[in-house]
Amino acid sequence: MNLVLLGINHNTAPIEVRERLAIPAARLADATRTLLHQPGIREGLILSTCNRVEIVTLQDEPSATENNKADLLRFFHEYFAVPPHTLQPHLYEFREREAVRHLFRVASSLDSMVVGEPQILGQVKESYTIAREVGAVSSQLDTLLQRAFTVAKKVRSETQIGSSSVSIASVAVDLARNIFGSLQGKTVLLVGAGKMSELAARHLIQQGAANILVANRTQSRAEKIAAQFSGPTVNTEAIPFDDLYAQAPRADIIITSTGAPQKIFGRSHGQHFLQRRRNRPMFFIDIAVPRDVDPGMNEVEGCFVYDIDDLQQVAAANLADRSREAAAAETIVSNEVERYQQRLQSRDAVPAILALQQNAEAIREAELTRAAKRLAALTPEQREAVDALTRSLTAKLLHPQLVALRRSTEGSESNTKKQE
């Protein structure tokens, strides 16, 4: 097997280069077919995401490494119309064991821009499905990719790499879930407008928030924002800004991002809201600078106030946690690469072992046929005993050779590792 992985990613290439190589999902099948038609390529897969474009191939000629690379570069050049000299400084290339390691790391989200993000595994699976459909992935690459999926799953289940949020919006959602559990049917009030607050609201809707109230000093703007969130499972309502304090107790979560120079919600508002809500908790996400919510409101039992700095601190702490978990994940990947290589090596020894056994069996049968006349007088039980005896003799004679063969395969593998 000659496994070659060639690609660019967010670490090696700027967006200007990545976008020239990006393949839309609709064209991935066609690109994979074209790749398969390149000379010497037996199996192949293309992974194209916003952060990476990678080609994994299994090639026929193990020795002609430079030719392999040239073929792949030609594919890039022809398919994307990108000259090799533009591409070459950004390309990375992995072979054999290192290609396996890289693929495992990519699938486990260890090579992602945001380590631990969950989308990459789905993207690798999508590429795999397309490659299978067009017949570009069959035996060996199939085994490798299945293994990559298993490793990714193992990393997710045995480490906490993906358990904490690292973006402001997802941190806000996580905090809301720590307070309310399920967000099904919860009411969110947006006070003011801003990209981040709208993003946070969208995240909350994705988690089940069912009612969106919007308050803005300009009523038409409030109505416009409310209309953006409207959907079959979401009720939206633009409320007049003058009614803000009367309507606020309806909301479980309040996201504020106004440009007001003074605080909109003070501590006494919090006490009043809680009284009206019979102490059901309220979560204030204050994204505004200067802040819209008096930090003193956090002292009111049942009110939870997080400003932009608080959210950023949580995100940073979570990112640090992920880095720690990534170290544990790297160990899992290394062990799995080792295990995969061993399995591959033992599989390489299988044809030789089979040939040896078949040859020995043929000799045994030939000798039995030759001696058939002399053994004619034997009873069926005696013939069976002779048969068993010859089988046992052959197996015992072959045993040291088979063991030596297996050891030599493992030995050559460990020598290769030492040289590396």
Add this chain to the structure above:
Amino acid sequence: MSLLWLRVAVFLYGIAALAVLPAALYDRPRWRHIAIPATTAALLFHFVSLAEMLNAAHHSLLVDTHETQALLGLILAAAFLLVYWRYKTVSLGVFILPICFLLGLVPAFRPGQETTPFPQFHTGWIFLHIALLLAAYAALFLSLVASLLYLIQERRLKQKAPTLTWLPPLETTDQIALKTLLFGLPCMTAGLLIGSLIAQQTIGPSYFLDPKVLLSFAMWLAYIGMIYIRRHSGLRGRRAVYLSSFVFLVVLAVWAANQFSVVHRFTTP
């Protein structure tokens, strides 16, 4: 045989109490797959042990403290499994399962030798009286633990400290705290009623002057007061913990009042 089953149950409670630590504190699902089956198996063995023990003694009455303790452990384990089944959280197990283990430990290895000299108490009603009151105590204890978890999680959210992922969300702990109390109330009411009726028939009016009995009715009033306050003012957090702790102290006082009670000292010295 009943002792053997109880020992097996205690051993399994021990395993579950250990397995629930990584399952809850480090969110390791593999350990949850040990803790929950171990608790379920322990509960079954515990139940078999209790049934065999009562059957062998030809009575339906839990005679000594050890037997009562074992039954309380069984009810707590069942309550933990019910909470897990309903809310999919093992966090309460961190507190409940070690208690189940400890409650079963003494009866399993140093069983009591006390017997009751009152054959008239060998009825299913007495067993029901005790079991219902123990269920109410277990519900109150569970509610207290849930309120404490609420308090811890609330504090961490307020202080903007990293949240503890093993703790359930605030609304979930609040639900557990309130629903267990609501479950405990009919148990306590029915338990006290049954006890009063039996005592009225066998002991007479002097029963109602017993310190344990008086404290029990005070406990019932406190319990009702607590539920009323929690339901009608939506009391949560610190004040809810104070309230639950107060009622729990009353429960402990009722439990300890056995020492001064005349009508509840059934056993021969």
